[in-house]
Amino acid sequence: MGDKADVWQGTLALMILKTLETLGPLHGYGIARRIEQTSGDLLSLNYGTLYPALLKLEQEGSIESAWGVSDNNRKAKYYKLTSAGRRQLEREARDWRQAQAILAKFLSATEPST
Amino acid sequence: MTDHMWELLHRLRSFFRREELDRDFDAEMASHLELATAENLERGLGPAEARRQAFLRFGGSQQAREEHREARSLPFLETLLQDIRHSLRMLGKSPGFTAIVVLTLALGIGANTAIFSMANALLLHPYRYHNLESLALLWESRGIDEGPDARSISPGDLADLRASSQWFDDISTYQCGDFNLSSEGRVDVAPGCRVSANFFSLLGVGPAEGRLFSVNEEQPGSDQSVILSHGFWQSRLASDLHAVGKTIRLNGRNYTVAGIMPPDFAYPVPMELWVPLALTPAEKSDRSQLSFAAIGRLKPGVTVAQTAAALNNLSRRLSELYPQTNAGRILNVLPLRKELYLYTLPLFALLQAAAVFVLLLACANLANLLFARMIARQRELAVRSALGANRTRLGRLLLSELSLLALLGGVVAITASFSSVRVLRNSISPDWTKWVPGWDGIRVDSAVLFFTILLSLFLGLVFGLLTALHLRHISLNTVLKETGRGSASPARARLRNGLVSAQVAFALILLVCASLTMQGFNRLANAYQGFQPDQVLKFEVALPETAYPDSVKRANFFEAALGGVASLPGVSGTALTSNLPASNVDNEKTLFTIEGRPALQPSEAPAADLQTISRDYFSVLKIPLMAGRFFTEADTATAARVAIVSRTMASRFWPGSDPVGQRLKLGAADSTEPWLRVVGVVGDARQNWWNPATFPVVYRPYLQSSRSSFRFVLRVASNPAGYASAARAAIAQVDPEIPVTELKTLETEVQDSIAIVHIMGILMAVFGIVALLLSSLGVYGILSENVAERTHEFGIRFALGANPRDVLRLVLRHAFLVSGVGLAIGLPISFAVSRAIAAFVFGIVSVSLPVLLSLAGLLVLVAFIAAYFPARRALRVDPMVALRYE
Structure with a gap:
């Protein structure tokens, strides 16, 4: 997995929020695996940074956590999107798309503008 | 903004629920690894390999834990707490050092707080007038x-x-x-x-x-x-x-x-x-x-x-x-503030100077103690450094240790100043304090508290920084290479000896300064001259106008009263006077005209104090006769009018000639007062301590100048206070309706009148004791540490066959030598400093040789005690233990 890309600074939170919106309540390991799978295993996620990121989101009130039991009957801590988190996701997704569009335009501009 | 607040709250909460959250995260990590292992198993890996892969993928668990902690809590606070805990441990390990430093700080800061409290109440806010700054006195002078x-x-x-x-x-x-x-x-x-x-x-x-x-x-x-x-x-x-x-x-x-x-x-x-x-x-x-x-x-x-x-x-x-x-005639204006503080300001300047000396002494002690400790701890710091602590971290450790010490000292000082201010206020008689405006307002107020805490923090930071800076000059390798055991390198020994000598020299200089300011106050308090208040009882009698309407009746009463009091056993003389020295009330002022020298204008007529007395007044108060005679029984109401003048009056108005036999009258040239013949000249007696000027005085015999109220003075063989009831009885025998008031010894009266000077004198005495304590503490602290450090060396000496008596003699000789060097340096410096202070501060004269020598002797005594007892303790230790001692 040497040539896999690292998660860009600031995008991990957005990925976590999107994952929780799509799949509903999920534990840390599940979130990590989902992010890796969605990227087509192109991303390498450092688990050491995942948990602090989850903690930060929880402190900000975007997600909340509770201990529960997984499908295969294991104890795990489940994270769930709050309504504040939903709003944050919308806002950040919009910002991200906007930034992407600007960058795309910027990159496709071949002639210097007058 | 609110997000940040929210996060901070979360973090604060996490900070207090650390262990619980650590456990929670550990459980989460465990569950993560289990889930990963389970998935690896499903992918067909063996159980051991599945688990290994899961761990490998997760990475360092300790690192994850640290990162998690850092994200959720306040790492700065945590290291700070760690530093404080460490500092407390270090201070607890050397309770003697801690106690001496805290005590030094408490004394130094406490003394300053007490003075600041007094200055705050008496100097900064004694008068509650609206906008004191804009008030001014208006007066005319010639x-x-x-x-x-x-x-x-x-x-x-x-x-x-x-x-x-x-x-x-x-x-x-x-x-x-x-x-x-x-x-x-x-x-x-x-x-x-x-x-x-x-x-x-x-x-x-x-x-x-x-x-x-x-x-x-x-x-x-x-x-x-x-x-x-x-x-x-x-x-x-x-x-x-x-x-x-x-x-x-x-x-x-x-x-x-x-x-x-x-x-x-x-x-x-x-x-x-x-x-x-x-x-x-x-x-x-x-x-x-x-x-x-x-x-x-x-x-x-x-x-x-x-x-x-x-x-x-x-x-x-x-x-x-x-x-x-x-x-x-000139109209003058003077700010009221200046007038109010005219006499108290120099006193407070002196007091403040003493407080500064005490603080300096405390600081010198601290610097010396901390420096000595740094040297003793070089090895420990070198080891810490070798184990990976960087210098910033070491500096922070030292800084927190010292700040903690300073804070401890500050807290002790605040507690001490609360009780000392209370003791101060309660221990001084209301007879004195009624003359001191603002006295009731003395309390440790918030400004004083602020001042103290600031001062203690400031001292802690300064000393912390100084020691931390000193770290930079220590070569850790050299220190580690030195075995650091027992008799250290000659350089270290020299440094320690130097510290002891410096401490002794410093203590001597500051003790001399403190004793000078104390002496200054005593001199101020004894500024009354020209009469002797000891063994004199005084009281006041005022006759009602209804019962004593004319001068004959009044004269009869006072003659009988004088006779009655004079006949009491043990009374050697009695007299009447319109005013007493030290009453703090100025005499009645009068214009007068000298015969043959009429002033051209009324405004040029000379002025003098007027005092009415009975014949034995001067002999009772022991005011000396300079020329002519005292009043006698012959100076009655019907005899020729006479007066006695004070020495100042004689020298001012009859310079170079004899006033006896000259005539003067009260009032300007056109006054109708009778001429008074001057029959004598007496010494000056100061009326009002607060007014250092000596005024010319004209004394008149009371039979020729009738008054309805007089102060009685009686000189007795001993214990004047014991004559109070006898004096009352003697007056009651003449007329039981007449009250006797203000009955007290003249000495008490004098002391009451200069109450504030006495209060200052008491404070100065306290300062002197504090200064003595501080310097003894300093010399003791540094010398005893010095001796204790040599325990290992003593062990070697014993092992080589030395007997305890020889070693004790060695230690004492060393102590005397080092403190002797300190005295040799301190004596000339303190002499020079005392000369300098005497030149600048009001009321102080240079130090006397006996004082200098006795202070030096005292420090030698302290040095002896500081060397003797730790040495005795060290000598009792088993040589084997001593050899292992570090």
Whole structure:
């Protein structure tokens, strides 16, 4: 997995929020695996940074956590999107798309503008 | 913004739930690994391999835990707590050092807090007048400043000043003196003032009860109302709640009580009552007598300098308009603040100097102690550094350790100052403190607390930084290479010896300074000269006008009373006088004219104090006769009129010639007073401690100058206080209706009159003790640590066959040598410093040799104790233990 890309600074939170919106309540390991799978295993996620990121989101009130039991009957801590988190996701997704569009335009501009 | 707040709250909460959250995260990690292992198993890996892969993928668990902690909590706070815990442990490990440092700080800071509390109450806020800065005294002089009791102005000039002045918002006039207060047939004397109606409102002080005076009451005839002091109301009216509206009798007239002032109102000095100043038109326009005091409130933005210039112009104009009275007369203005602090300021300067010495001593001790400790800890710090602590971290450790020490010292100092201020306030008699404005206000207030805490933090930081900086100069490798055991390198030994010597030298210098300031106060307190107050009892008698209307009856009473008191066994002399030295009340002032030398203008007539006495007055107070004779039994009411003058009077008005036989009369050249022949010259006796000027005095025999009240003085063989009841009985035998007041020994009276100087003297004594304690602590601390460090060396000496007596002698000789070097350095420096202080600070003379030697001897004694006891302890230790000791 040497040539896999690292998660860009600031995008991990957005990925976590999107994952929780799509799949509903999920534990840390599940979130990590989902992010890796969605990227087509192109991303390498450092688990050491995942948990602090989850903690930060929880402190900000975007997600909340509770201990529960997984499908295969294991104890795990489940994270769930709050309504504040939903709003944050919308806002950040919009910002991200906007930034992407600007960058795309910027990159496709071949002639210097007058 | 609110997000950040929220996060901070979360973090704070996490900080206090650390362990719980650690456990929670551990569980989460475990569940993560289990889930990963399970997935790996599903992918077909073996159980061991599945688990290994899961762990591998997750990475360092400890690192994850740290990162998690850092994200959720306050790492800065955590390291800080760690530092503090470590510091506490280090301080706990050397309780002796901690105790000495905390005690040193507490003494140094505590002394300063106490002084600051006093200065705050007595100097910064003693007078609760509205805007003190804009109040100024107005007075007229003939070119010389005769002191606070001579600040007076003529009503006519004052009226012109009022009319022409654009500099003052308002000006108030007053005149203070004694009032005869009669109640139930007896007469008491109460100090009071006649004041213009705007007096209280100008000072910005209102009554506690009742009302102030109105302008109508400035008319003669409608001026019979009185405002009482809180003290008068308490002591003479028994705190009567219905006192307002009642009538009291003053100087034979009835006055209605209009109001009562709050307890802290005491202008110009503590007074018992105030009545309206009602002047007739003739009195109002009089310019011949400087008879009133005046105080004005400057308009906002007007300075005293501007006013002084304007007053100068006015003086010139007035002297042109009224040359007869105003020639050479100058209007002066003086900020009230300056007047109020005229005499107390130098005292406080001296006291503050002492406080600074004590703080310096404390700082020197601390610096020395901490420096010594740093050297002792070099090895520990080197080891820490070798184990990976960087220098910033080490510096932070030291800094937190010292700040903690400083804070501890500060807390102890605050506690100490609370109790010391309380003790101070309660231990000094109210007889003294009633003269000290602001005394009741002395308390450790928030400003003082702030000052103390700031000071302790500041000291901690300074010493912490100094030691941390010192770290940079230590080569850790060299320190580690040195075995650090026992008898250290010669360089280290030299450094330690140097520290002890420096401490002794410093202690000597500061002790000398402290003792100088103490002596300065004693000298101030004993500034009365010219009479001997010991073994003298005094009391006052005032005769009611109704029973003693004429001079013959009064003379008969006083002659009989004098005879009665004089016949008491053990009494060697008795006398009467109109005023006593040390009464803090200036004598009545009078103009006089010398026969054959009439002044050309009334304003040029010389002035002198007037005192009325009986014949034995000078011998009772032991005031010496310089020329001529004392009054005798022959100087009766019908004999030739005579007077005695003081030495100052003689030398000022009869320079180079003998005044005995000359004649003078009271008043100006045109006065109708009889001529008095000068029969003697006596020594000067200071009347008022606060007024250092010596005034010329004219003494008259009481039989030729009748008064209704006198102070009695009687000289006895011993224990004057024991004659109190006998003296009362002797007066009662002449007339049982006559009260005896103010009965006390003259020594007590003298001491009461300079109360504040005595209070300062007590404080200085406390300072001296603190300084002594501090320097002993310092020398002891550093020398005993020095000896304790040599325990290992002693072990070697024993092992080689030395006997304890030899080793003890060795240690003591060393201690004497090192402290001797310190004394040799300190003696000349302290001598030079004392000379310098004597040149600059009022009331101090250079140190005397016996004082210097006894202080040096004291330090040698401390050095001996500091070396002897730790050495004895070290000698009792088993040589094997000593060898292993570090």
